[in-house]
Amino acid sequence: MLNISHLTHTYGTGAKAHLALKDITFEVRSGELVSIVGPSGCGKTTLLRTMAGLMPPTGGRVEFLGEPIVGVPEGLAMVFQDYRGSLFPWLSVEANVRFPLKHLGLSSSETASRVLESLAAVGLTGFENRYPSQLSGGMQQRVAIARALAYRPKILLMDEPFASIDAQTREDLEDLVLQVKRRFDMTILFVTHDIDESVYLADRVVVLSKPPTEVLTTIDIPLPAERDQITTKENPDFIRVRGEVARLIRHPAGEEVAA
Known part of the structure; x- marks a missing residue:
């Protein structure tokens, strides 16, 4: 449904140019929920805005239903x-x-x-x-x-929608997103800085690096479709994947860990 290919975005020009996104490539398939997670300031919102057609990338390509995105497309x-x-x-x-x-x-x-x-x-x-x-x-x-x-969008983009909400309400709204996805058979791309949230909601998690931002990896989530804030988060697979994502964000490959 959504295909992101070699996407780059640079702010400014010349000596003041800042490379925010570097060669981002992944896809969102029909009917799935993909979460994007990464360290604070890694350009998650910039990435989402380029995918939504709210700002043009400086390189690469974003396609929605096989057509390049130029401006905000119908169905999004x-x-x-x-x-x-x-x-x-x-x-x-x-x-x-x-x-x-x-x-x-x-x-x-x-x-x-x-x-x-x-x-x-x-x-x-x-x-x-x-x-x-x-x-x-x-x-x-x-x-x-x-x-x-x-x-009735074909795809729903959500930009850290629960970041300003208290923890209890946040969990309720996470469950609401899963209910909405099932009820409307909706495709969702969910951007968050919360590792637990990214794993709890998603069919797949796209993990981003520090700037200049690249895709570190994409992880399939081995959890049942029906999820619960307590039992799902006690599931050994949830704990394992949550730890994997945390390690990738906090200690990317090649970065030394302080003793």
Whole structure:
């Protein structure tokens, strides 16, 4: 569904040029959840924005459904880290979710059906007439997810969406993502700096290096599709893979470990 080939991105020119992304290559197959994890400041958001068509790469190629991405393509939706900045504070929950559907040419009944189904999927039935300021941070992020679902994207990109949320709510929203993926048979690319989160959610994990950022490896996750915050994280396979990812990020090959 999404193919990233030899992607590079450089900020600035000449002596002030900074190579942020270096020869990034991987793919996202239909129906899977791929997480991208790496050290802080490694350019995860830059990578996601180039894949979303929000900024052009300086080299390489990104293809969505076999076509090169030039601008934001139809069939792609994105959930941002800052839910406060991504919702319209003057619109109700229902109006925020309905907003991206305006240009799709849907009937009034289809629009209403999508909005209600998406709000139900994220557990916000009954909150249609509330405003963002009347909701907790976790509920606001649920609104942002519902808005993306209502659009019915072929692929959903999520940029560290739970980074600003408390640990308990974060776990609830991680489980929500897995429920949404199953319910809508959705393809998801999930960017995070949290190692546990990357392993818990994903079918495959793409591990990034320090800048200039490269793909260190891609790891298939040997866990059952049905996951639970307690039993999954007690699973020996989870513990093993989590340790493998942590070692790659903290002590890449060739880097000496302090005694």
